[in-house]
Amino acid sequence: MAGTSVLQRTNFFSPPADPPQSSDLNLRLKEQHCLSLLKSCNNLEEFKQAHAQIVKWGFFWNSFSASNLVAASALSDWGSMDYACSIFRQIDDPGTFEFNTMIRAYVKDMNFGEALAFYCEMLERGVEPDNFTYPALFKACAWLKAKEEGMQIHGHSFKLGFETDVYVQNSLINMYGKCGQIEHAGAVFEQMDEKSVASWSAIIAAYASLGMWSECLMVFGNMSSEGCWRPEESTLVTVLSACTHLSALDLGKCTHGALLRNISGLNVIVQTSLIDMYVKCGCLEKGLSLFHRMAERNRMSYTVMISGLAMHGHGEEALRIYSMMLEEGIEPDDVVYVGVLSACSHAGLIDEGFECFDRMKSEHGIEPAVQHYGCMVDLMGKAGMINEALEFINSMPIEPNDVVWRSLLSACRVHCNLEIAEIAAKHLFQLSSQNPGDYVILSNMYAQAEKWPEVAKIRMEMARKGLNQVPGFSLVEVGRRIHKFVSQDTSHPLCKSIYEMIHQMEWQLKFEGYTPETSQVLLDVDEEEKAQRLKGHSQKLAIAFALIHTSQGTPIRIARNLRMCNDCHSYTKLISIIYEREITVRDRNRFHHFKDGTCSCRDYW
DNA sequence: TTAGGGTTAG
Known part of the structure; x- marks a missing residue:
């Protein structure tokens, strides 16, 4: 067999009768031949055969072949790290590359403790790590949420001068983010001379994982303005999640547009995030129509829809979707049942609630938590x-x-x-x-x-x-900006016009027979002072602001941190008639849709 | 001669 044909041959498993003609090939060619054989293996069995054959040929035990054996093998993919380790242990004098290979393979195998143990061994044996060593180690610390170890290893990489390696920096941001050390993640990010898409993704994910939604959107905005923007599905899903939490519908709609323009065929995760965003931003209809148009739904999509309907007080519809889920053969879990039970609770479906509570255990084996x-x-x-x-x-x-x-x-x-x-x-x-x-x-x-x-x-x-x-506060989105009002707020730059508007509204409300419900102002003060207090509730300030700054007929959407008081509830019902506006308020428990003087909760909340 | 970073929904 000629030398060239040996090199071209990749199907090892009809092996040649004779080993390669070593007299005809130099060492490099032999090594490359071994590598190509190893890379052609599809499973551990084939790999072991290849390994045995190479040993038989007698040119395996130099460190190059051994380390490539591990590197090329995808041993970690086959769950065969013990085998990889046994190969490693036969190498006389493993160097940086060999250790890196083992560390990376253990990280890939999700055996992070072992990866860190190999790093310790590396240091003990005086083998110097390089810039390829650290990203894998930081990934291990991120998964283990090993804050202390992470910081210590960061110190090592710093001493060795890898502080400006972009791969090291990105993995550091990820590690600090996962360990909840957001200020360290931010510091690494800020110090970077050149930020890659991965750097931005890592810092956005870090803010998102800590629920720092405003920061998340701010960084996303900076990413766009610094021209480092590549529309990636995962980043946009994180942005959608931030919009959902901040009730930022306009930005959510823009993100939806960006997804449609840049990603072909939205997957189930993206669609579920969109539904969640629309529903939690008050657009139940939009969420429902997306849900019904989905080609594929999973448990998460059903959960989002059921708990969304629950928040809007549509108990019967939530129960219909729940039945649809069972018919589709999707097994409910404990979170689905939280949605189902809260749907019953918000809609006053007492008997149905008890029935579901029983079915949860008897039919689905879920122990109530x-x-x-x-x-x-x-x-x-x-x-x-x-x-x-x-x-x-x-x-x-x-x-x-x-x-x-x-x-x-x-x-x-x-x-x-x-x-x-x-x-x-x-x-x-x-x-x-x-x-x-x-x-x-x-x-x-x-x-x-x-x-x-x-x-x-x-x-x-x-x-x-x-x-x-x-303090109670209300958020309202006007002109793609979120405006925050705190109870009795006088800090807004347009404070004067807002209070003038409140005054004007008050006159019109009086014509409609409104009297302030002072019984919920629970201070030992006189009636006039109580009425004055009620006027300054953050929800009223937000409504006044939105009435001034949006055109006639535009729906108003408000998100607030606390439950609504009775006075704000009846006040908003009347405002919806007088100003002919649909007003949606999301309080800490649910949605209230005010329209033509009534509320979707039918005063049951 | 070889290998590296970020990544999504309740």
Whole structure:
């Protein structure tokens, strides 16, 4: 057999009768021949045969062949790292490349501890790491969330002068992001002379994983303006997620446009993110139509749709989608059931809620978790079944958490049950709840009952614990900018015109028979002061601002951090008639669509 | 002679 034909031959598994004619080939050619054989292997069995043949030929045990054996083998893909390791151990004097190969292979195999152990061995044996060593190590630390080790190894790479290697920097951003050390990730990012698409993706993902959505969008904006923008599906999905959390519909729509222009054939992940964005930004119809047009749906798509419908109070429709999911043969999980139960709770579907709660375990073998119990307490509480809800909590086989007790406390507030509110609050305080809202609710209930000494006691307790009432705020998007209003806000640059608008609205509201519901202003102050307080609620400021700055008929969408007060609810209903606007408000629990003087929640919330 | 970074939905 001629030398050239040996080199060209890649199908090792009809092996030649004789080994390559070593007298005819120089060492390099032999090595390349070995490599091409190894690369042609498709599984471990073929690989072992190739390995044995090369050893038989007698020119395997130089370090080049051995390391390439590991490198070319995809041994980690075949779950054969023990075999790779046995090869490595036969190398007399492994160098940087051999160690790098092992570290990379272990990282690929998701065996991060072993990767770090090889790095330690490398240092112990005095083998100097190079710039190829570090990205793999940082990836291992990222997965392990090994903050301390990561920082220590960062120190090594710095000393060796790899601080400006773009691959090292990108993996550092990823590592610090995954370890929650966002300021370190940001520092590495800022110091980079040349940022690659991977650098931007890494920092955007880091902000997203910590829920720092505004920063996420800001960095994305900078990426575009610095001309380093390549529309990548994954980045755009992260941006969509940020829009969802910030209720930034206009930007979400732009992102949808960018996806349609740049990515052909949106996959199920992108479509699910789009549905989630539209639904959580208040456009339920748009979300539904995308959902029904999907060619392929998975459990996640169903979850998004079911919990979206739940937030909008469309309980029956949510249950229809849930049945559709079962018919399609998709097995529900615990998160789907949180959506289903909350749909029942928001829509007042008591019997259906209990039925689903039972089916969850009996038909799908899902043991109810504390969130599911929470939904059931909410379901009963909203319907005014306060005593039943308390009994239900007392019979729970698992320990109720603060969310469960808080659900009960909220229900007590709505249905004015001070006695059980005290029980719920006692449990919350025992659970060392640091949530100022719990104290505020109880104190407000005492105020409503005109029990002023108790009010003072609670307020003092709050002060002693250093808890401050969380100020209510509302977000409204006007001209692709999110404007934030805090209760009693006077900081907005257009503050004067906003308060003038509030004044004008007030006159029109009076014609419609509006009287401020001062009963929820729970301060020991006179009626006029109470009415004054109500006027400054952040939702009203946001509505006034939007009425000034958007044209007639434009829908107004608001997102707020707290639950709406009764006064804002009835106020907004009237505004929707007077100004002929559809107003959508997302509070911490659900959506309210105000139109023609009514709200989609039918005053059940 | 060989090898490297980021990456998405509830």
